[in-house]
Amino acid sequence: MDSTSGGVPLLSLDAVVIDTETTGLDPRKARVIELAGVRLSGGKLAGDGAFRQLLRPGAEKIPAETTRIHGIDDAMVAQSPTFADVWPDFHRFLGQAMVIGHTVGFDLAILKRECDLAGLPWLRPRTLDTRLLAQIAAPDLAGYTLENLAAWLGVVAAGRHSALGDATTTARVFLALVPKLRDHGIRTVAEAERACLALTSVLDGQAQSGWIEAVEAPARTDAERTLKRFDSYAYRHRNRDIMRVPPVFVESGASVHDTLARLASEKISAVYVAPHAASGGVKAAEAGIVTERDLLRAIARFGAAALDLPVGQIMSRPLTAVPADAFVYRAIGRMNRLKTRHLGVVDETGSVVGALSARDLLRLRAGEAISLGDEIDDAADAPALAVAWAKLPRVAESLLAEGLSGRDIAEVISRELGALTRQAAVIAERIMRERGHGDPPCGYALIVLGSAGRGESLLAMDQDNAVIFEHGEPDGEQDRWFAALGTHVADILHEVGVPYCKGGVMASNAPWRGSVATWKDRVDHWITRSRPADLLSVDIFFDLRAVCGDGGLAVAVRQAAFAAAEGELAFAKLLVEGISIPASLKLFGGIRTEAGRIDLKAAGLFGLVAAARALAIRYHVMDRSTQARLAGVKALVDVSQSDLDALVEAQGVFLDLILSQQVEDIAHGIPPSNTVSVKRLTARDRDRLHAALRAVTAINALTRDLLFRQ
Structure with a gap:
């Protein structure tokens, strides 16, 4: 990703931090006598590659009062090059990177003046100012000098009033500001720019001093607005749509000779290896693979004797696999x-159900965005995860441009949110081992809930996750281990850009983790003994999907939950007890807005999803997505079918409009939300929104009729 893109997270920013020492403080008169810069790479201060150069300010003398500040006098720079000599090298050092400085508007102004004096071209870089960022993070701080900020943040300010020392201190101050800005909801470059631009009195004062604007909101370039197009087939279809079924298995004791014969007869290029005779149910972790190349290498090494070797001796294990219901782009990236x-293809329990080869994927073209999935899977820490995650809005924008619906793109976002959560768990497990807590004490599944489980996440999201482990009591040894794991996962996701759940639905909290037995007891309590107040977050449990660990545990608990809820009409009724659909249409057809926007989640999406979930529980429809749940209910009842169709259409409209608005807001540094500006809608989209808002007015009556229909 372009390091100057507005969507880049501050946590993993590539940038150059600059500072200058000058002959005076008036940028309309002063000259540069020291120029320095240090690099930030992936949100970390690079250990090498700094730039530092003393400069001779032409015929101008360095005033004694400024020498007392920075210690640079005429004798020190007498043999130094001029700005014109050094600027080409410094310009190359800057490249296209974001530039950061403390009161950077002064540095920009004086650099521009030097370029003008030397007859050199000047192109303003994209910049951030630590002085402005600090005022956002701590508006009541007594002062915002570099010394004040270093002391407040616990940063060692070495080499003060030297350009290199101040650039290094500024870099460290910026890195220390990042988590404080995150606490204010500022995570990306564009969000930081937007927040800085709101400090109008500070910016006006700097402008009056002859400084260049420390921060400006750049126009979106064509390259960022209209991204490279790519074939969206890989985002429309799932691995199960193109996999070879069934996969061809041989026993690990089968000979190379017999395996070659099997390849020839089946006209395939690889077979999968099972530890014992099996026709199905082989886990990817137990399976291996032998390809044509493996067989040829064995023959080249052992000669004719290789034909009698068991394939288990030459196979690759464990089998690399992708989920059957993941999109094809995940297989391409892997x-x-x-x-x-x-690649093997596995179901929810991790059993191999199909096979994919490069030949199967040959007809698919993939653009740069395909790499998103595997960049997440390959990330070693939170900053690397943040870099990958920051691509998601641009992928969503590209898919919108390709004509995919909001519902289709929500599935892609949900899959990647699941992958992000999984990789956070992988990193968290490593942290646990490094800190002496060892490996997981038993098998477990990390699950996502709510919209991520349903495949309906958009770009405004927070965490909804839980843990199911094989055995152990509440607050027992196993529970405490998974509490620590859940805390690490939550912290990593929050750092990356998926905030903590305001309702506390995270595995770090006791109500959202437990053994299989604990979860079954918990579900039994919900269904048989709960009151409406007890069920504020319970309903999203029925959307659960495993993203890490033993998926079989999650499948078993979910099936048990649906089985326990079957026929329990009182429980289904409780789940919709609090649904309230506000009147969003005015008497003469206008749309009710607040500050020109309508919250489409509150206006109908929340109630629609909750109603579909309750109906799915009532009719034992095991599908997760709202669309599939409504279709499943429709297949079982012979009334209200047009109303159910209208709700499916309404959900699609809400997802389309919210996602489109979120993409636009993110590009302008506005945190994504579920609100949509009505004025920006086309006439067609306004008509669609009117129809959707009318459709959801029937939810309460429709749900009541269908819940208690015999």
Whole structure:
């Protein structure tokens, strides 16, 4: 991703931090006598590659009063090059990177003046100012000098009033500001720019001093607004749509000779290896793979004797696999990263149900955005995860341009949110081991709930996750281990850009983790003994999907929950007890807004999703997505079918409009939300929104009729 893109997270920013020492404080008269810069790479201060150069200010003398500040006098710079000599090298050092400085508007103004004096071209870089960022993070701080900020943030300010020392201190101050800005909801470059631009009195004062604007809101370039188009097939279809079924298995004891014969007869390029005779149910972790190349390498090494070897001796294990219901772009990205030509395809329990080869994917073209999935899977820490995650809005924008619906794109976002959560768990497990807590004490599944489980997440999201582990009591040894894991996962996701759940639905909290037995007891309590107040977050549990660990645990608990809820009409009624659909249409057809926007989640999406979930529980429809749940209910009842169709259409409209608004808001540094500006809608979209808002007015009556229909 372009390091100057507004969507880049501050946590993992590539930038150059600059500082100058000058002959005076008036940028309309002063000259540069020291120029320095240090690099930030992936949100960390680079250990090498700094730039520092003393400069001779032409015939101008360095005033004694400024020498007392920075210690640079005429003798020190007498043999130094001029600005014109050094600028080409410094310009190359800057490249296209974001530039950061403390009161950077002064540095920009004086650099521009030097370029003008030397007859050199000047192109203003994209910049952030630590002085402005600090005022956002701590508006009541006594002062915002570099010394004040360093003391407040616990940063060692070494080499003060030297350009290199101040650039280094500024870099450290910026890094220390990042988590404080995150606490204010500022995570990306564009959000930081927007917040800085609101400090109008500070900016006006700097402008009056002859400084260049420390921050400006850049126009979106054509390259960022109209991204490279790519074939969206890989985002429309799932691995199960193109996989070879069933996969061809041989026993690990089968000979190379017999395996070659099997390849020839089946006209395939690889077989999968099971530890014992099996026709199905082989876990990817237990399986191996032998390809044509493996067989040829064995023959080249052992000669004719290789034909009698068991394939288990030459197989690759464990089998690299992708989920059957993941999108094809995930398989493409994994093959590219691992330089492999074959993948297994697994179901929710981790059992191999199909096979994919490079040949299966050959007809698919993939653009740069394909790499998103495997960049998440390959990330080693939170900053690397943040870099990958920051691509998501641009992928969503590209898919909108390709004509995909909001519902289709929500599935892609949800899959990647699941992958992000999984990788956070992988990193968290490593942290646990490094801190002496060892490996997981038993098998477990990390699950996502709510919209991520349903495949309906958009770009305004927070965490909804839980843990199911094999055995252990509440607050027992296993529970405490998974509490620590859940805390690490929550912290990593929050750092990356998926905020803590305001309702506390996270595995770090006791109500959202437990053994299989604990979860079954918990579900039994919900269904048989709960009051409406007890069920504020319970309903999203029925959307659960495993993203890490033993998916079989999640499948078993979910099936048990649906089985326990079957026929329990009182429980289904409780789930919709608090649904309230506000009157969003005015008497003469106008749309009710607040500050020109309508919250489409509150106006109908929330109630629609909750109603579909309750109906799915009532009719034992095991599908997760709202669309599939309504279709499942429709297949079982012979009334209200047109109303159910209208709700499916309404949900699609809400998702389309919210996502489009979120993409636009993110580009302008506005945190994404579920509100939509009505004025920006086309006439067609306004008509669609009117119809959707009318459709959801029937939810309460429709749900009541269908819940208690015999």
